[in-house]
Amino acid sequence: MIFEGEAMINMSSNNDEIEETLNTETLSMEEAYVTRAKVKMEEVRKENERLKVTLSQIMEDYSFLKNQFNGITDQSKKATNLASMAGSDEESELVCLSLGRFSGPREEKKMMNKRKTLENGNKLDGIELGLNSCHPDNSIEVSRNNLDESKEEGSNDVRSSTKHSRIGDDEILQQNNPMKKPRVSVRAQCNTQTMHDGCQWRKYGQKIAKGNPCPRAYYRCTVSPSCPVRKQVQRCIDDMSVLITTYKGAHNHPLQPSAAAMASTTSSAVAMLSCGSTTSTSCLTGYNFSTASNFPRATFSSSQSHPTVVLDLTPPNHHSNRLSSTLFSNTRSSPTSLNFSSNFPTINTTTTMAPPHSQHPLFSGVQKQAGNDQNIAAAIAHDLSFQSALAAAFASIVAKNNNVNGARSSGMNFHHQNFAQTTSNASVGCAASFMSRFGQPMNSQQHNLTLAASKTRAMSLADEGEHLSL
């Protein structure tokens, strides 16, 4: 039995307890809040540090690339001065990196004559990737291929008008530039007449080209009557199982997903060529990713002023010198141009001309990022689908980068970053795809990248009855 007073006391003590409990709860809530805040602050602090590191890395890259750029600019200036001041004896030292691009027909003819003279005298040893210092404003040249395309395809009013409006004053420059449309050649093993690429083509001609008894077939895109895209199909003289498909131009109509993969690959390769043929091709000569033969190769060349990207999707044992002997049979300039196949996923950089960039922070990052697991590396390196996936991914990313950076970037910085990032991303994308096969998750960007790339490969294999589950 409890008395009222007792009850009162009990009540008051209960109140105290409740209050105490409440206080304790408030305290613990505050503590929790503080703890959370602390954790958050710690996270922010870490993020801040990470950003600092990134910033310093970027600054490091910037200064590195700036030095490179300055060095090359100085060299090109010296070379130009030497060429203008000294006689033809010194001309062999003039390195010309332009993929057939000069400021005008006369200059081009001059340069061709110079080159020929040098070649005849055995003074030029294969590589003639000059600095294109012939043109005072290199940055302008980025859009030249596009310009040229729109000019050549004047019948296509829509495309020309949009392109012209985009490029504006550069049109004047283009009028002086006879550079032809960039091309993308795809080498792939194919037993059928043409490689199925998801697009509709109509044959409009066939011709026996010099140096190859196999007839070359000419196709045009029939999806849209005004589509300027042309395709040439020819068997490789050294290996009849290899089909060389050369694409010219860009589709001016929406494409089916299956065709978009290939179109994206080729147009991206053109974009890559466009940027590579501008100011900074020279920097690429420093990269020779050709240590392994088990990888798709992207080769750049200028064939009779046709800048060409060759994507080699043939299996590793098909990578040989025949590429030069067939594709470049009519090439006056040396096919020895840019050759970056890679020992995937570790980006293996060796030197050919310029100092190696393997110590470049970007590449060290790439190596760290991609080269942790030797087994995975070996597996990927032997997976043909991933080899071609990289080729497509490689090109796709470059195009993406070009869209983002191309307008405002020019010169070495852009190219170094672009190239390094491309290589890195492509490697990571393919690696991610590989990992996903083994149940590892990957992010959406990596997924999209790999998916698009794999589609391209799947299309090229479709006629041979191979099926990749995408």
Place this chain on the structure above:
DNA sequence: CGAGTTTGACCTGCGC
């Protein structure tokens, strides 16, 4: 009959 292919003629650019 329409769509696609074949094939000789023609055009253009380039080297000599």
Place this chain on the structure above:
DNA sequence: GCGCAGGTCAAACTCG
């Protein structure tokens, strides 16, 4: 200016 080679045109032909 001429010849060569690449690229395109268009009439004839083939096929479903």
